[in-house]
Structures are given as structure tokens and as C-alpha cells.
Amino acid sequence: xxxxxxxxxxxxxxxxxxxxxxxxxxxxxxxxxxxxxxxxxxxxxxxxxxxxxxxxxxxxxxxxxxxxxxxxxxxxxxxxxxxxxxxxxxxxxxxxxxxxxxxxxxxxxxxxxxxxxxxxxxxxxxxxxxxxxxxxxxxxxxxxxxxxxxxxxxxxxxxxxxxxxxxxxxxxxxxxxxxxxxxxxxxxxxxxxxxxxxxxxxxxxxxxxxxxxxxxxxxxxxxxxxxxxxxxxxxxxxxxxxxxxxxxxxxxxxxxxxxxxxxxxxxxxxxxxxxxxxxxxxxxxxxxxxxxxxxxxxxxxxxxxxxxxxxxxxxxxxxxxxxxxxxxxxxxxxxxxxxx
Numbered sequence: 001x002x003x004x005x006x007x008x009x010x011x012x013x014x015x016x017x018x019x020x021x022x023x024x025x026x027x028x029x030x031x032x033x034x035x036x037x038x039x040x041x042x043x044x045x046x047x048x049x050x051x052x053x054x055x056x057x058x059x060x061x062x063x064x065x066x067x068x069x070x071x072x073x074x075x076x077x078x079x080x081x082x083x084x085x086x087x088x089x090x091x092x093x094x095x096x097x098x099x100x101x102x103x104x105x106x107x108x109x110x111x112x113x114x115x116x117x118x119x120x121x122x123x124x125x126x127x128x129x130x131x132x133x134x135x136x137x138x139x140x141x142x143x144x145x146x147x148x149x150x151x152x153x154x155x156x157x158x159x160x161x162x163x164x165x166x167x168x169x170x171x172x173x174x175x176x177x178x179x180x181x182x183x184x185x186x187x188x189x190x191x192x193x194x195x196x197x198x199x200x201x202x203x204x205x206x207x208x209x210x211x212x213x214x215x216x217x218x219x220x221x222x223x224x225x226x227x228x229x230x231x232x233x234x235x236x237x238x239x240x241x242x243x244x245x246x247x248x249x250x251x252x253x254x255x256x257x258x259x260x261x262x263x264x265x266x267x268x269x270x271x272x273x274x275x276x277x278x279x280x281x282x283x284x285x286x287x288x289x290x291x292x293x294x295x296x297x298x299x300x301x302x303x304x305x306x307x308x309x310x311x312x313x314x315x316x317x318x319x320x321x322x323x324x325x326x327x328x329x330x331x332x333x334x335x336x337x338x339x340x
Contacts, residue, residue, distance in 0.1 A: 024041070030129055055107050068083055080096065107124070107125055134153045140224065141228070142226075143205070150199065150213075151197060162177060163215070213225075
């Protein structure tokens with residue numbers, strides 16, 4: 001029982017961290033020389049509590065950098081670190097200005113709970129300050145004859161370095177900024193603000209300008225692809241143009257050529273027509289064969305009837321001689337002729 005009581009007391013400082021959490025981003029990266037704002041979200045019951053920002057990965061050894069109970073600076077942008085608490089949105093934000101590579105490391109945003117048995121509610125984030133270059137868009141495009149802009153960012157250590165714009169694979173094409181950080185000719189303009197950005201403006205684009213380029217500061221380079229598209233053409237409609245005549249051959253659309261795709265798309269119709277024609281031909285042949293068969297079956301009987309009629313005509317002159325008269329009976333089923 002005593003051990004259970006001691007275990008319960010040891011867990012008391014961690015109960016607020018489980019039930020009432022502070023949350024933030026787990027990892028952030030930023031270019032050297034730039035500023036970074038980190039949001040730290042908290043639960044409603046912490047609205048009136050003191051919030052703080054410190055550097056370190058352990059609560060007991062975290063160096064405080066800013067607190068909400070400290071007097072705010074008249075110009076927060078001048079301070080290295082500042083914190084602002086929005087109790088309506090339940091979030092306090094930390095802003096770090098002019099970051100250096102040495103500022104990389106673990107940081108902690110926390111809510112000060114106070115009390116002997118209560119631990120502060122905190123959340124950790126790892127900030128990485130890197131040096132180098134980046135571009136806003138690595139692929140840009142524009143119409144033929146128009147202009148486009150490429151925006152390249154560099155870190156603080158390359159502020160005084162020469163900036164270049166080169167066509168990939170052709171170092172002789174590189175255009176360099178002068179001592180004032182500018183370059184301009186009829187097709188390209190480069191402007192360096194000497195803080196962390198330089199822009200390249202390509203003027204009067206031509207189709208041959210399509211390809212890969214480099215923007216460079218010091219030894220750092222970033223690749224950019226430029227795509228020049230054909231200018232969209234529009235045809236003006238004359239006010240005095242004749243009205244459209246729907247039944248005139250001159251205004252009919254041209255006939256579509258019979259291509260392989262067209263043939264494949266209409267092949268099922270042709271197959272159906274061929275099947276119907278074949279069936280109709282077979283039915284016609286069957287009817288014709290039946291008629292021929294019936295006609296051939298009746299031909300012997302007709303020949304016998306004609307022969308009997310001929311013999312009868314021979315004896316028709318002798319009407320008085322009834323003894324020589326013949327009576328003919330026809331049996332259609334057996335096709336036999338009986339004479340009496």
C-alpha cells in the first residue's frame with residue numbers, strides 16, 4: 001500500500017501533461033538571416049496562465065528566452081525573440097529574428113502551471129537554420145514577347161557575394177551583378193536587394209530562351225527551368241463581313257479525312273451492316289431453292305398431263321365412237337395415271 005502511494009505521488013507532476021496538452025510543430029527549417037514564427041496551441045483552462053519560450057530539450061535545464069509576463073518591447077521586430085499570447089484563439093506565437101546557423105537546436109514552448117506537485121505543460125520543436133540558396137519557383141513560364149521574373153533567396157553569409165544568372169551547360173553565358181548589385185541589358189535585368197533576395201527579369205521572351213538556367217550566389221546554385229510558349233493569336237471579326245449562309249457550300253466545314261482512328265471508331269457499324277446483309281442473302285437463297293425444288297417436283301406430272309391431253313385431242317373427232325373414249329383419273333399423291 002505504501003509503494004502504491006509513493007508511485008501515485010511520483011506521477012502527479014505528469015498528470016497535467018497528459019490531460020491538458022500544449023502542441024506545436026515537431027521540426028522547422030529556415031534560411032539563415034530570416035525570421036521564424038512558431039505557434040504554440042494550448043487548452044482553454046490555460047488562457048490566463050503565463051506562457052514562455054526557452055531553449056533546451058529538458059525542462060529542468062531549459063534556458064528562458066521570452067515570457068508573456070515580461071514587459072513587451074515597443075518594437076518587437078528589434079528583439080531577437082518575442083512572444084505574443086492570443087487568449088481568444090488559444091495560441092501564443094514566438095518570433096525569432098535574424099537567425100544564425102548557431103541558433104539551430106531544440107526549443108520548448110510551455111505553460112507555467114506552478115505548484116509543488118504540478119509540472120508545466122510543454123511541447124518541443126527542433127529548429128534547423130541552414131545556409132545556402134532557394135528559389136520561389138523552380139519552373140517558370142511566359143508567352144513569347146512578354147516578360148517573366150525569377151526570385152532567388154540566399155542566406156546572410158552571401159549578402160556581399162556576387163550574384164550570377166547562367167544558362168545551364170554554358171558558363172560563358174553567365175551575367176554578373178556589378179558593385180551596386182545590378183545588371184541590365186535589352187533582354188535580362190538582375191537586381192540584388194542586398195538583404196537575402198535577388199530577382200532576374202527576362203524581357204521580350206523568345207522561343208529560343210526555353211531551357212535550364214542557374215541562379216548563383218557565392219558557391220551556391222539553384223536550377224530554374226524557363227518555358228516560353230507561343231503567343232495566343234486572336235482574329236478580329238469585321239463589322240462589314242457578310243452574314244453566315246448555312247446552306248452555302250463555301251461556308252460548310254471541310255470533310256473529315258478517313259483515318260485509321262476514324263475507321264476503328266466506326267468499324268462496329270460496318271460489321272453490323274455486313275451481318276444483316278449476309279442474313280438477308282441467306283434467306284433469299286433459301287426461298288429461291290425451295291421454289292426451284294417445288295417446280296422440279298411438279299414437272300413430271302405436268303408432262304404426263306400434257307401427253308394425255310394430246311391423245312385426247314386425237315380421239316375428239318370421233319364423237320360417236322364412245323367405245324374408244326377413255327376416262328383418265330389422276331392421283332396427285334402417287335403421281336400415277338390410270339386410264340379406263
